[in-house]
Amino acid sequence: MKLMVIGLGQCGGRLADDFITLQKRAHDFRKVEILTGVYVVDTDASSLRGLSQVPQKNRLVIGENKTRGRGVGRQSEVAAQIARDEGFKVIDAIRQSKRFAESDAFLLVGATAGGTAAGCMPVIAEILKERFRDLPVYGIEVLPFEHEESLEKINVTNTAYCLVNSKANMDAVFVIDNQRYAKKGLSWSSNISEINRAIVEPFYGLLCAGEEKKRQHIGVSMLSTSDVQSMLSGWTTIGYGKTLIPMITLPWDKQGDETTSGRKAMEEAISELSVQCDTKQATKAMYLVSAPEKEIGTDLVKYLGEFMKSIAPEAPIRYGDYPVEKGLVDVTAVLSGFPTFEKIQGYFTSMDKQLAEMPKASEVQKVA
Numbered sequence: 001m002k003l004m005v006i007g008l009g010q011c012g013g014r015l016a017d018d019f020i021t022l023q024k025r026a027h028d029f030r031k032v033e034i035l036t037g038v039y040v041v042d043t044d045a046s047s048l049r050g051l052s053q054v055p056q057k058n059r060l061v062i063g064e065n066k067t068r069g070r071g072v073g074r075q076s077e078v079a080a081q082i083a084r085d086e087g088f089k090v091i092d093a094i095r096q097s098k099r100f101a102e103s104d105a106f107l108l109v110g111a112t113a114g115g116t117a118a119g120c121m122p123v124i125a126e127i128l129k130e131r132f133r134d135l136p137v138y139g140i141e142v143l144p145f146e147h148e149e150s151l152e153k154i155n156v157t158n159t160a161y162c163l164v165n166s167k168a169n170m171d172a173v174f175v176i177d178n179q180r181y182a183k184k185g186l187s188w189s190s191n192i193s194e195i196n197r198a199i200v201e202p203f204y205g206l207l208c209a210g211e212e213k214k215r216q217h218i219g220v221s222m223l224s225t226s227d228v229q230s231m232l233s234g235w236t237t238i239g240y241g242k243t244l245i246p247m248i249t250l251p252w253d254k255q256g257d258e259t260t261s262g263r264k265a266m267e268e269a270i271s272e273l274s275v276q277c278d279t280k281q282a283t284k285a286m287y288l289v290s291a292p293e294k295e296i297g298t299d300l301v302k303y304l305g306e307f308m309k310s311i312a313p314e315a316p317i318r319y320g321d322y323p324v325e326k327g328l329v330d331v332t333a334v335l336s337g338f339p340t341f342e343k344i345q346g347y348f349t350s351m352d353k354q355l356a357e358m359p360k361a362s363e364v365q366k367v368a
């Protein structure tokens with residue numbers, strides 16, 4: 001599956017950078033292409049200067065006449081208006097991408113608490129849907145850390161605004177809860193870099209599998225681009241788990257059955273889902289197991305299918321196996337089509353309370 005990635009705001013820009021790293025890995029190690037282009041869009045020119053991978057010509061500053069390139073200072077409604085006025089610049093830029101015609105979908109990436117991405121993502125999604133009716137529009141939306149929710153009400157208001165409008169304009173929204181990725185004992189910058197790598201990693205196999213051309217890497221059951229597209233809708237969560245395969249097994253090493261590594265990887269993928277959820281409410285599910293061919297036995301395939309059915313009993317389940325030599329078994333699990341997530345409801349409730357306390361209806365209320 002080949003994506004046209006558009007990163008919005010500072011967080012979206014950094015994640016776009018990490019998607020380029022994935023693309024390079026796919027190109028070097030799997031000899032496949034998984035992106036047709038990567039663009040970043042910001043109201044703050046200085047954020048764009050911090051990026052390392054996205055080509056200069058693909059970095060777009062919008063709203064300069066309003067903000068002089070200094071950002072919208074968390075005001076998502078200002079960013080939304082800028083996107084309405086200047087969204088055509090984004091469309092013009094991506095259309096010039098040499099491989100645009102090969103795109104299977106758009107992926108908009110950004111955080112919900114700041115102003116730029118929260119305001120722009122839903123508007124850009126709407127414009128893309130109008131202009132390119134055949135291409136699905138997906139979002140990766142990063143929720144704030146818990147401590148940020150209590151710091152400023154605007155973090156919650158922006159988040160609620162962004163979520164409600166993205167849901168209306170996107171085919172599926174991958175909800176990523178920063179708090180679930182936060183690791184203690186790391187510096188802020190290394191923590192964010194690690195979180196970003198963890199956010200993009202699950203997409204690697206999922207995107208590569210459908211693009212594989214080498215016969216030895218084509219699984220018995222392939223998870224094609226159309227499989228992935230049909231299993232994505234509305235609120236979505238993604239998880240990734242991996243188990244290293246020991247290089248040498250000594251005679252006295254405890255023998256597990258042949259499914260042990262795959263089971264552990266699947267259990268980790270589900271416990272590491274990107275947002276806390278009741279998996280039983282998923283209405284669509286898919287998973288991809290990727291491992292050396294000899295590790296993907298019939299028992300493992302059966303176990304993984306039964307496991308998935310037990311946690312998402314109402315969902316149709318698509319799966320794929322991806323035989324690649326890499327010293328580990330990994331599983332990417334995607335659960336989609338949720339009616340809501342508890343975390344999202346929390347934002348809506350909190351926003352309702354804030355609106356009730358305000359003397360006048362705000363723009364947010366009108367849009368919601």
Ligand SMILES: Nc1nc2c(ncn2[C@@H]2O[C@H](COP(=O)(O)OP(=O)(O)OP(=O)(O)O)[C@@H](O)[C@H]2O)c(=O)[nH]1
Pocket residue numbers: 008009010011012014015043044047071072073074075110111112113114115116117118142143144145148178192195196
């Ligand atoms: N995972 C992750 N979260 C980030 C990153 N950068 C910022 N955030 C989170 O994103 C939110 C702030 O969003 P930003 O991307 O900085 O804001 P913006 O969209 O650029 O909007 P403005 O700064 O108001 O123009 C906060 O919740 C941060 O914790 C990042 O690189 N990775």
